[in-house]
Every structure is written in structure tokens, then in C-alpha cells.
Amino acid sequence: MLSAIGIGYSYPGGIAALDNVSLAIRPGRKVALLGANGAGKTTFLLHLNGLLRPQRGEIRLDDVVMGYDRGSLRRWRQRVGLVLQDPNDQLFAATVFEDVSFGPLNLGLTAAATRERIDTSLAALHIETLADRPTHMLSLGQKKRVAIAGVIAMRPDILVLDEPTAGLDGDGSARLVALLDALHQRGTTIVIATHDTDLALEWADDAAVFTAAGIERAGPVDEVLSDDDLLVRACLRRPWALEVKDALATSGALNGNRLRSRADVVAAIRACLNRVWLHQAGLVILGDGKRL
Ligand SMILES: Nc1ncnc2c1ncn2[C@@H]1O[C@H](COP(=O)(O)OP(=O)(O)OP(=O)(O)O)[C@@H](O)[C@H]1O
Numbered sequence: 707m708l709s710a711i712g713i714g715y716s717y718p719g720g721i722a723a724l725d726n727v728s729l730a731i732r733p734g735r736k737v738a739l740l741g742a743n744g745a746g747k748t749t750f751l752l753h754l755n756g757l758l759r760p761q762r763g764e765i766r767l768d769d770v771v772m773g774y775d776r777g778s779l780r781r782w783r784q785r786v787g788l789v790l791q792d793p794n795d796q797l798f799a800a801t802v803f804e805d806v807s808f809g810p811l812n813l814g815l816t817a818a819a820t821r822e823r824i825d826t827s828l829a830a831l832h833i834e835t836l837a838d839r840p841t842h843m844l845s846l847g848q849k850k851r852v853a854i855a856g857v858i859a860m861r862p863d864i865l866v867l868d869e870p871t872a873g874l875d876g877d878g879s880a881r882l883v884a885l886l887d888a889l890h891q892r893g894t895t896i897v898i899a900t901h902d903t904d905l906a907l908e909w910a911d912d913a914a915v916f917t918a919a920g921i922e923r924a925g926p927v928d929e930v931l932s933d934d935d936l937l938v939r940a941c942l943r944r945p946w947a948l949e950v951k952d953a954l955a956t957s958g959a960l961n962g963n964r965l966r967s968r969a970d971v972v973a974a975i976r977a978c979l980n981r982v983w984l985h986q987a988g989l990v991i992l993g994d995g996k997r998l
């Protein structure tokens with residue numbers, strides 16, 4: 707369990723970013739942090755692996771208050787990996803291979819185990835062919851993939867990603883979500899900050915919404931994203947699956963099924979079209995299967 711308790715943080719110049727923010731991230735969950743530009747998501751994530759130190763409050767990992775000496779930070783960052791919003795802030799080595807190698811080389815693994823981690827991470831992000839390229843000679847989306855590969859090579863228990871799909875093409879975005887799901891299946895807890903409420907609804911278990919007041923609401927993602935007033939206050943778009951859900955609700959096509967992903971929506975529309983077809987054929991079937 708990774709917990710933030712009463713975190714307060716202001717940037718130099720007195721710019722208040724977080725005021726008394728608390729959130730418990732339970733093991734094995736997929737968590738989406740949502741909120742308007744400037745609401746504090748990035749500042750919060752930077753606290754989760756000790757890159758920022760709270761001016762008030764504390765971070766606990768498995769109920770132990772985290773320390774900020776070198777040894778504590780090193781152990782902390784092995785367990786909590788953070789992918790920054792801007793890959794230019796994360797990449798520092800001369801080549802892609804060296805960048806992805808850096809973390810595993812410092813874990814004291816055998817040469818074979820280190821190489822296996824690097825190769826697996828490069829393959830997971832489909833950047834094997836970029837291995838020898840200088841990191842500054844890449845597109846933004848390619849840099850993002852390298853930054854993610856470097857962090858997953860550390861095999862953290864908790865993986866935190868700041869806007870991971872921003873800047874990725876459609877295929878890269880879908881592959882990334884599949885990768886996050888695969889890591890989650892292997893027991894990794896995953897936290898992302900995103901503006902994409904469609905992705906959050908489809909992918910996450912839990913959501914926390916940041917507004918100027920801090921975290922205004924946290925809980926199961928479908929409940930949080932059904933709070934229309936909150937979405938307006940947080941400058942978030944209503945997920946399109948919920949728009950479709952409302953439109954279909956009166957048709958009986960939902961049958962109480964969940965409607966969160968593209969596949970759910972397609973299935974519900976198919977069911978609705980079948981009803982229309984049956985109706986036109988004079989065979990209206992009620993939700994309970996009885997015929998009129
Ligand atoms: N380096 C910085 N120096 C001073 N103020 C900063 C700095 N970074 C962020 N802030 C301020 O802190 C507040 C929170 O910013 P933060 O980057 O955490 O928001 P965010 O929710 O991640 O926004 P976005 O959706 O745009 O990424 C904002 O008022 C912002 O202007």
C-alpha cells in the first residue's frame with residue numbers, strides 16, 4: 707500500500723500546488739488521476755517516489771513513513787517507478803540502449819539477467835530497432851517509449867506514469883495499455899495521470915479527481931466518472947461510453963450490463979439493433995425474454 711497523507715506543497719514564489727491531499731493506493735489496483743491543467747496531478751506524482759518532498763504531511767509505503775536520505779530514496783525508487791510527463795526530463799544517456807540499461811545495471815544482477823531485462827523492455831515497447839540511436843534524435847513518442855522502457859526494466863511493484871498515452875500514436879497507445887494490463891496481471895500496481903476520461907473508464911479500477919480544492923473525489927472509476935457536476939468542475943469531458951449508455955438506457959438494450967469500453971458499447975448497440983429488427987419483424991422481445 708502506498709499512501710499520501712495530508713500532503714501540502716507550494717513551489718518557490720508561493721505557488722500552492724497541493725493542500726492537504728490524501729490518497730491510499732491499494733496493492734494490485736489500476737488507478738487513474740484526473741483533473742484540469744494545473745490541478746496538481748504531476749506535483750502529486752512527483753511525491754510518490756520522493757522526487758519532491760512534502761512541506762506538510764507524509765508518504766507511507768506499506769505503513770512505513772518514507773525517508774529522504776540516499777539509501778531510503780534508492781530503495782523507494784526500486785519499488786516505485788515513475789515515468790515523467792515529458793520524456794526530455796527523464797532521458798539522460800547518450801543512446802537508447804544505455805538509457806534503458808542504466809537502472810538494471812545498478813541493481814546488482816548478473817550480466818545475463820541484466821541483458822534479459824533490457825531486451826524484454828525494449829521488445830515490450832517495440833523499440834529494439836532504436837537501441838543504438840542517440841536519445842536526442844528521436845520523435846517525442848519514441849522518447850516516451852524509451853522512458854517507459856527504462857522504468858519497467860526496473861520491475862517496480864508500483865508503476866506511476868504521468869500522461870503515458872499523450873504523444874503516442876493510436877497503435878502505440880493501444881500497445882501501451884496492453885503492456886500496462888500485462889504488468890498488472892503480473893501483480894504490478896499502476897497509477898496514471900491522464901486527461902483521457904474514456905481511457906480511465908475503460909482501463910482503471912479507481913479514479914481520483916483533482917480540483918483546485920485538492921482531491922475532490924476518489925473511488926471506483928465508474929462511480930466517480932458518473933458525477934457530472936464534478937466533471938464540469940474538474941474541466942473533464944464526460945466519457946463517450948456514458949453518453950451512449952444514457953442514449954441506450956431507455957431501449958432496454960443494456961440489460962444491466964456494464965458499459966465502459968469500446969467493446970461494451972458495440973455489444974450494446976448490436977443488442978439494440980437486434981431489438982429494432984425484431985420489432986420490425988413483429989417479434990418484440992422483452993428484457994426478460996418473454997415475447998409479446
Ligand atoms: N516548476 C514549477 N514551478 C512553479 N510552479 C509550478 C511548477 N510546476 C507546476 N507548478 C504549478 O503548480 C500547480 C500544479 O501544477 P501540476 O503540474 O502539478 O498540474 P497538473 O495537474 O499536472 O497539470 P497538467 O494537466 O497541465 O499536467 C500549477 O498551479 C502550476 O502552475
Ligand SMILES: [Mg+2]
Pocket residue numbers: 747748749791868899
Ligand atoms: Mg501534469
